[in-house]
Amino acid sequence: MGEPVSRTKRAVASPEIERLVSLxxxxxxxxxxxxxxxxxxxxxxxxxxxxxxxxxxxxxxxKIKQCSQCGNLDTMDPCAICIDPSRDPTILCVVVDVSDVWALERSGAFSGHYHILGGVLSALDGIRPEDLRIGGLLARVGLGQIREVVLALAATVEGQTTAHYLADLLADSGVKTTRLAQGVPMGGELDHLDDGTLLAALKARRTV
Amino acid sequence: MGEPVSRTKRAVASPEIERLVSLxxxxxxxxxxxxxxxxxxxxxxxxxxxxxxxxxxxxxxxKIKQCSQCGNLDTMDPCAICIDPSRDPTILCVVVDVSDVWALERSGAFSGHYHILGGVLSALDGIRPEDLRIGGLLARVGLGQIREVVLALAATVEGQTTAHYLADLLADSGVKTTRLAQGVPMGGELDHLDDGTLLAALKARRTV
Structure with a gap:
């Protein structure tokens, strides 16, 4: 933070400590x-x-490897979530990253299976459909057991672009495609929210 | 940060990942x-x-151990600084921690030897003189080679209490005892400085 480059480059401790610090x-x-x-x-x-x-x-x-089915990280392949018989195999939640699986698992709100895309479509970063795990998603849906695909992608431009792309791909498969609700987050105060969230929350308002 | 305890306690990944995260x-x-x-x-x-x-x-x-002479961390004991023949053994810089040695070494401003106290006197935290490496300091000074001891301790109440305590102990040893200058830091704007620093800088003003 504001310190000259020379300061951070100069070795002041033993090579073992310097190596540890740089890593x-x-x-x-x-x-x-x-x-x-x-x-x-x-x-x-x-x-x-x-x-x-x-x-x-x-x-x-x-020990940790990527699950060849959903893309999760675990010591087993398929991962513990994919082989858990208590989970509902007819509902598939599509997320961007392993951290999203962890967030949903922490919430305890979802008990179906996951599919991790590994990223979102982005013209800016040069990420095309073939860079994501979309083929695997279509293959899983093609097996016929899945009834609903929840697109749990970020409410960003790239996230929503990817969600629309996937919704189009899945349109003919006969599975129900849903997305997470958008609105006011729990504990969120109205005057701290952006206009886009307020607009979405107002448009999707419900009868009490 | 504000997330309920249950969320962080719940294991959502394999034990290997959970263990890594908790460490x-x-x-x-x-x-x-x-x-x-x-x-x-x-x-x-x-x-x-x-x-x-x-x-x-x-x-x-x-491999890393504590230098039995100065308290620095290195693969060697005595450490590389203590055995460096190009350094001046007649001037000893007393600091609180290894990180202070690193800071002074990065600055390149000091080429004497160090002595690391391992803490500052603090009635609040119950740190007494016998908890610090003061005996070793007096023993080194007692060998007669050292001419000057620089007390490079923090300009905090505890740091200055410790500095006064050490200055008293060293008063009869015949070595010159000095401390770092206090004043306006480089790049420091006056209206962002506390009153204590401004007062110290004004009292220690110099002719240009």
Whole structure:
């Protein structure tokens, strides 16, 4: 943050510490300064944090793989969600990323299966349909067991473009295609909301 | 950040991922949300970041030790700074923490030796003189080679209390005891400075 480049480039500790700092600095939300703080914290908590974290990283790097069916990350393929007999296999929730699966699982609101696209269509970033896991989605729908596909994509331009593209593709398949409701978030105060959300919430208003 | 406890407690991914997330969340500046983001980032960059970071952590946990002379962290004991023949052994800079050594080394402004206290005196936190590496400092000064001790402690109440305590202890040793200048930091605008700093800078004003 505002410190000259030369300061961050200069090696001031042993190569082992410098290497640790430079790797920690590559984590999202970390910079050179917070990476140094994290490295010191780790060196102080060697037995309780540093060694366990090192092992957890090695362990996860070795064991975690992508589910060939839905794209989730797990030690098993198919993943624990895909093979869970208590989940409803007739409803499929399409999300962009593994973090969306985690968010929906935390909410406990969904008990069907997932399909992770791996991104959204974006002319700007050059992401085309063939870059996403759309073929796999159509193949799963083509098996005939799925009755409903919930498009749980972000309410952004790219997210909605992707949702429309998928809705078009699925139109002839005979499955019901739905999307998440848009409106006022829980705890959301009206004067903090953008106009688009207010407009959507007003248009989709319901009788109490 | 404001999310209910139940959300962060609920296991939504495989135990290996959950363990990784909970360890990452213990790093300074990380919370449950940023730890999940970091874990996903790591899983995506398995070869380039996850495995190297795991190795760097194991490597550092195994090799890095505390220098028995100055308290610095290094693979060697005494550390690289203590045994560097190009450094001036007659001037000793007393700092609170390893991060202070790194900051001074980055600045390139100091080429003497260091002594790391490991904390500051604090009645509130119950940190007494015997909890700090003060005995080692007096022993080093007692060897007779050191001519000047620079007390580079924070300009906080605890830092200055500790500095006064050390200055009293060193008063009879015959070494010159100095402290860092206080004043306006480089690039500091006057109307963003606190009154204490302005007062100190004005009292220590110099002829141009």
């Amino acid at each position: 920690l600095a590559k984590l999202p939300g970390m910079g050179p300064r917070s990476a140094r703080r994290a490295a010191l914290h780790l060196l102080r908590k060697r037995e309780t944090l540093m060694q366990p974290l090192g092992e957890a990283l090695g362990d996860a790097a070795l | 990452l969340a213990k790093l300074p500046g990380m919370g449950p949300r940023s730890a999940r983001r970091a874990a996903l980032h790591l899983l995506r960059k398995r070869e380039t970041l996850m495995q190297p970071l795991g190795e760097a952590l194991g490597d550092a946990a195994l």
